[in-house]
Amino acid sequence: MNMKKQSNFKYFVLFTAAALLLAACLFPAPKSLAEERLWDVEEDGGVSEATPAPDYAPMPAASAARGEHAENLYEAELHVARDAKSLSGKLRFTYTNRTADVLYVIKLRLHANDVAPGSLKVNSVSVNGERSYYTLDGEKESMLTVPLPLEIKNGEEAEIFLTFDLTFPETGNRFGINTTGVMLGNFLPIAAVYEDGAWRNDRYIDEGDAFFSETADYRIVLTYPDDHTVAHTGSMLEERQDNVYEKSRYITASRSRDFALALIPDGETAFAEALNGRVGVRAVTASEKTAAFAADTAAKAIDFFSTKIGLYPYTDFAVVPFDRTGGMEYPGLVMVSERYFRDSYREMGELVIFHEAAHQWFYALVGSDQINAPWLDESLVEFLGFRCYAELYGEEAAEKLWQERFIDYSGTQRTARLDADLYAFEQDGYFMTVYAHGAALYRALYEELGEDTFYGALRIYFDANSFSVADMDDLIAAFEEASGRDLTAWFEERMAAEYRF
Numbered sequence: 001m002n003m004k005k006q007s008n009f010k011y012f013v014l015f016t017a018a019a020l021l022l023a024a025c026l027f028p029a030p031k032s033l034a035e036e037r038l039w040d041v042e043e044d045g046g047v048s049e050a051t052p053a054p055d056y057a058p059m060p061a062a063s064a065a066r067g068e069h070a071e072n073l074y075e076a077e078l079h080v081a082r083d084a085k086s087l088s089g090k091l092r093f094t095y096t097n098r099t100a101d102v103l104y105v106i107k108l109r110l111h112a113n114d115v116a117p118g119s120l121k122v123n124s125v126s127v128n129g130e131r132s133y134y135t136l137d138g139e140k141e142s143m144l145t146v147p148l149p150l151e152i153k154n155g156e157e158a159e160i161f162l163t164f165d166l167t168f169p170e171t172g173n174r175f176g177i178n179t180t181g182v183m184l185g186n187f188l189p190i191a192a193v194y195e196d197g198a199w200r201n202d203r204y205i206d207e208g209d210a211f212f213s214e215t216a217d218y219r220i221v222l223t224y225p226d227d228h229t230v231a232h233t234g235s236m237l238e239e240r241q242d243n244v245y246e247k248s249r250y251i252t253a254s255r256s257r258d259f260a261l262a263l264i265p266d267g268e269t270a271f272a273e274a275l276n277g278r279v280g281v282r283a284v285t286a287s288e289k290t291a292a293f294a295a296d297t298a299a300k301a302i303d304f305f306s307t308k309i310g311l312y313p314y315t316d317f318a319v320v321p322f323d324r325t326g327g328m329e330y331p332g333l334v335m336v337s338e339r340y341f342r343d344s345y346r347e348m349g350e351l352v353i354f355h356e357a358a359h360q361w362f363y364a365l366v367g368s369d370q371i372n373a374p375w376l377d378e379s380l381v382e383f384l385g386f387r388c389y390a391e392l393y394g395e396e397a398a399e400k401l402w403q404e405r406f407i408d409y410s411g412t413q414r415t416a417r418l419d420a421d422l423y424a425f426e427q428d429g430y431f432m433t434v435y436a437h438g439a440a441l442y443r444a445l446y447e448e449l450g451e452d453t454f455y456g457a458l459r460i461y462f463d464a465n466s467f468s469v470a471d472m473d474d475l476i477a478a479f480e481e482a483s484g485r486d487l488t489a490w491f492e493e494r495m496a497a498e499y500r501f
């Protein structure tokens with residue numbers, strides 16, 4: 001899918017500001033999702049400041065305008081248990097059929113069950129207000145199929161309401177309990193992608209990011225034990241102390257590719273500003289010092305990539321530590337290995353934060369098929385992390401870090417094409433191919449085209465494909481437009497497993 005929109009980003013910013021203000025004015029008292037649509041309840045609440053218009057060059061993506069149709073909408077009430085080991089959830093999902101086909105079912109991915117089978121238990125499903133039967137498919141019951149009482153044609157919508165319980169597994173990973181806190185990535189039931197006449201049902205593997213989703217609007221009421229600090233996708237509109245041990249937080253995320261959440265016990269929070277104060281960057285870690293480091297580093301990245309590629313369109317960004325090596329990106333929230341917050345890993349820590357921040361541009365905004373073309377976002381952001389590093393600390397320091405990171409991989413023989421699907425790397429070779437050789441491809445392209453043309457191409461790519469899903473043709477087209485050259489053969493030659501950088 002490749003929607004090219006012509007209208008101006010200003011409308012998106014204005015819409016977001018208006019929506020935030022409106023939602024804040026009409027803020028509901030905590031009410032059951034089953035009774036009322038979350039944001040249509042008349043009750044006074046705290047009023048948030050409207051987001052100021054950006055005064056930051058260059059212009060953001062033209063494709064950022066909402067266009068004629070609204071996004072799918074996820075409205076959820078999530079109640080985290082007092083011991084922070086589980087949550088109970090209610091989700092109302094309003095799905096609009098934007099495909100050319102008539103749809104008789106809607107399918108949702110339950111990735112929690114991919115990671116830890118049985119961790120997400122569906123209790124009930126309704127469609128358009130009527131109780132519905134449903135099936136849980138796949139070996140791990142990670143695909144929820146909901147038949148529709150009335151089929152929906154293009155432009156028609158259906159409303160699915162489901163209740164579920166989620167137990168947090170002890171994984172030390174992006175979904176589950178870590179020593180640093182609870183990481184809830186890919187935990188919320190999310191629509192599968194409908195493509196070429198079928199719902200995508202890709203097998204999950206731990207390698208890479210076996211997830212693929214489209215952007216949607218999220219409105220979340222999160223109730224959580226107040227001995228935890230939360231970080232999440234989107235913006236907080238209001239928070240209330242419900243009782244002596246619980247808070248409820250109202251969160252909105254517009255045009256977001258997913259919704260992720262982290263709960264950090266006894267977390268220290270640090271703030272930094274990006275884009276002249278338009279973006280609030282937060283880091284929640286175990287100490288004030290590491291939180292300040294992470295927030296400052298992330299703010300630098302938001303400024304750098306906004307300047308070079310296009311404006312970061314959201315108002316919030318958060319960084320949290322987890323146990324796994326490396327990092328993991330979600331819209332507006334990144335998880336970074338706890339060790340990278342320590343002084344002894346500072347350089348690599350900065351690089352990883354830059355990498356995860358770059359994913360806001362390539363993964364969150366410009367989407368791509370992370371299962372069939374994992375290199376498309378991953379190789380690019382790996383290279384961009386080094387560019388951000390070079391900008392701040394000089395080429396020599398960036399080169400030193402490059403050698404440190406890729407010393408074992410330069411000149412090595414790949415076993416798969418660079419543009420192979422994720423399953424080609426199930427045994428090994430993912431980091432070497434997609435990170436090391438992928439970054440080397442972009443380094444070669446950067447040297448060949450020069451800095452201005454390189455970033456010019458990324459601006460074209462970002463402009464045309466934000467809030468959408470891009471493929472390799474879109475990427476090459478952008479570099480060809482910026483350079484005035486035919487680059488198909490250049491890319492093709494370097495995709496081959498035999499190619500050595």
Ligand SMILES: [Zn+2]
Nearest residue numbers: 355359378381
């Ligand atoms: Zn990445």
